[in-house]
Amino acid sequence: MDIRALIRNVAAKVCVVLVCLLALPACNSWLYEEEGDCSVYYRLKFRYDRNLKWADAFANEVSSVHLYAFDQSGVLVWQREEQIDPLTAENYSMLLDLPAGDYRLLAWCGLRNDGEREESFFVPETRVGETRIGQLQCALNRKHDDSGVYSDERLYRLFHGAMDVSLPSNEDGGSYDYTMYLTKNTNHVRVILQHLSGEDVDVNQFNFRIEDENGLMAHDNELLEDESITYRPWKTQNSEAGVGKKDTRAIIQVKGAIADLTVGRMMETHREKMFLTITDQEGGTVARIPVIDYALLAKDYYEEEYKRTMTDQEFLDREDDYVMTLFLDEDNRWISSQILIHSWRVVLNNVEIE
Numbered sequence: 001m002d003i004r005a006l007i008r009n010v011a012a013k014v015c016v017v018l019v020c021l022l023a024l025p026a027c028n029s030w031l032y033e034e035e036g037d038c039s040v041y042y043r044l045k046f047r048y049d050r051n052l053k054w055a056d057a058f059a060n061e062v063s064s065v066h067l068y069a070f071d072q073s074g075v076l077v078w079q080r081e082e083q084i085d086p087l088t089a090e091n092y093s094m095l096l097d098l099p100a101g102d103y104r105l106l107a108w109c110g111l112r113n114d115g116e117r118e119e120s121f122f123v124p125e126t127r128v129g130e131t132r133i134g135q136l137q138c139a140l141n142r143k144h145d146d147s148g149v150y151s152d153e154r155l156y157r158l159f160h161g162a163m164d165v166s167l168p169s170n171e172d173g174g175s176y177d178y179t180m181y182l183t184k185n186t187n188h189v190r191v192i193l194q195h196l197s198g199e200d201v202d203v204n205q206f207n208f209r210i211e212d213e214n215g216l217m218a219h220d221n222e223l224l225e226d227e228s229i230t231y232r233p234w235k236t237q238n239s240e241a242g243v244g245k246k247d248t249r250a251i252i253q254v255k256g257a258i259a260d261l262t263v264g265r266m267m268e269t270h271r272e273k274m275f276l277t278i279t280d281q282e283g284g285t286v287a288r289i290p291v292i293d294y295a296l297l298a299k300d301y302y303e304e305e306y307k308r309t310m311t312d313q314e315f316l317d318r319e320d321d322y323v324m325t326l327f328l329d330e331d332n333r334w335i336s337s338q339i340l341i342h343s344w345r346v347v348l349n350n351v352e353i354e
Contacts, residue, residue, distance in 0.1 A: 038173030042096035044105065048159060048182040052302055052318045058182070059089035061157055064112040066123065067094055068136060070104040076131040077103070083112060093177070100169035106219055107180060108138050109159035120155040120186075133219050140215035140264055142229060151215075152232035155262040158185040160221040183221060184320050185265040189291070191276065192239075192325040194256040196335055201328065203236045203257035205281055210291060212274040214264040223267055233259040256325075266292060268312040276324070280332060287326055287334035295322055298341040 046065065048058040062084055069078040078098055085092075108123055123138050138158070142149050159182040168176065191208055193201050209230050216226040240255045266274065271292045278286040299315040302308075310318065325340035339346050 038171070040100070040168075040170050040173055041175040042098065042165075042167050043093040043175065043177050044096055045093045045177060045179045046107070046109070046161065046182060047179050048184065050181065050183050050314075050317055051320070052306070054306070054308075059086075059092070061184075062089070062109045062159060062182070063114070063156070064110060065094060066108045066111050068106045068126065069096070069098055070106070070133045072102055072104075074104070074133040076126055076128050076133070076136075078128065079126060081112070096167065096178075098167060100167045102164070102166050104133060105161075105163050105165055105180065106133065106136060107159075107161040107182070109161070109182060110157045110186075111138075113156045117153070120153060121158050136219045137224065138217045140229065142215060148230060149215075149227050150230040150232055151262075152234055153262065154234040154260075155186050155264075158264075159183065160185055160217065162220065183317050185217065185221070186320065187263050187266055188321045189261045189263060189276075190321075190323045191259045191261070191278070192256050192323065192340075193258075193278070193286075194325060194327055196327040196329065199330075200255040201238070201257045203238050203259065205332070206257060206259075206286060207279045207281075208233050208236070208259040208261065208276070210261055210263055210274065210276050212263065212270055212291075214267065214270060214274070217265065221265070223265065223270070229264075231261050231263045233261050235260040263291075266295065266316045268292065268296075268316060278326075278334070286328070286332060287336075289334075289339075292316070294324060294339065294341065295319070297339075297346050298322075298344060301342075301344050 044067070046058050046062065047056050048061060049056045051057060064081070064083050066081050067079065068076055071077050078096075080094060080097075082094060108121070111119060111121055111123060113119060118141060120141055121138050122141060123136065126136065138160070140151060140155075142151055144150075161180040161182040163178070163180050165178055189210065193203075193206065195201055209232055211228055211230050213226045213228050214223050215229045216224040218224050236257070236259045238255060239258050263274075271290060274291040275288055276291050277288045280286055296312055296315065298319070299310060299312065302315065302319075303310060323340075323342050327335045327338060329335050
């Protein structure tokens with residue numbers, strides 16, 4: 001065979017090989033590596049806009065994500081935990097390393113924080129292939145003393161989210177994005193005591209507590225039956241503010257007592273369970289008010305302000321920072337005819353103190 005015949009023979013074989021390669025699916029061919037692979041990616045983003053600004057605050061408020069995936073029979077098939085880097089939180093998403101299929105996704109966010117103190121909430125140990133969705137409960141870390149069960153911590157922010165997803169298969173590959181919406185389960189309550197006359201109020205003369213049975217949450221974020229928990233202040237202080245006197249330029253210095261407490265999820269169904277109680281040093285009751293009822297007194301103001309209609313539970317979920325100012329008479333008893341909820345004065349009629 002001469003050299004030209006040899007070249008033609010080699011060239012023919014090369015052509016056959018190239019034709020075979022080109023006939024292969026693009027995702028399996030090295031010829032298409034620069035065009036990317038054909039893997040399927042599922043990414044889950046998180047959004048916390050269930051607040052009174054109706055704006056996404058996920059990046060500023062969420063510190064960690066614990067995500068769980070359950071199959072259609074309710075068995076845990078996958079789980080992942082990640083800390084949120086504040087520098088990249090705006091674009092954070094979690095990769096769902098799952099095969100195509102139908103799943104129920106559930107998230108508890110805020111179980112891991114800065115490590116400076118004990119975590120506020122915990123989820124029992126879970127096992128893939130064993131844990132069922134009904135077992136995925138979240139509980140408040142609580143303390144005990146002779147008076148009972150209590151929490152006196154500034155609780156870390158806790159969030160809950162759940163959704164159903166259908167992850168598609170795609171032989172050509174692709175990327176699919178999903179969004180989970182979160183509900184905040186922790187609330188800051190600031191109680192302010194002031195004398196209606198402007199007389200000084202000493203915070204050391206009073207004890208503050210909020211009681212409820214809201215320390216155990218189910219997988220769907222409903223409250224489960226729990227023991228009574230007493231929330232105690234994590235901070236108390238005396239304060240002073242200048243108030244302008246009407247029709248004059250005089251400034252009156254008004255002193256008040258402030259107590260800051262953090263409580264678990266506030267539920268409309270717990271109207272008759274969650275109470276704020278203030279006592280004096282002798283144990284006498286200064287005030288005892290139903291927290292849920294009084295928190296909801298502010299709902300109308302926000303509906304008017306933002307031109308939105310909310311259910312009672314939606315308002316309780318959206319508002320997470322309550323300021324209640326109570327006015328005392330000369331006997332250090334609450335004047336139950338009026339109260340400030342945030343900056344709005346609410347005039348009460350026919351109110352009885354327990």
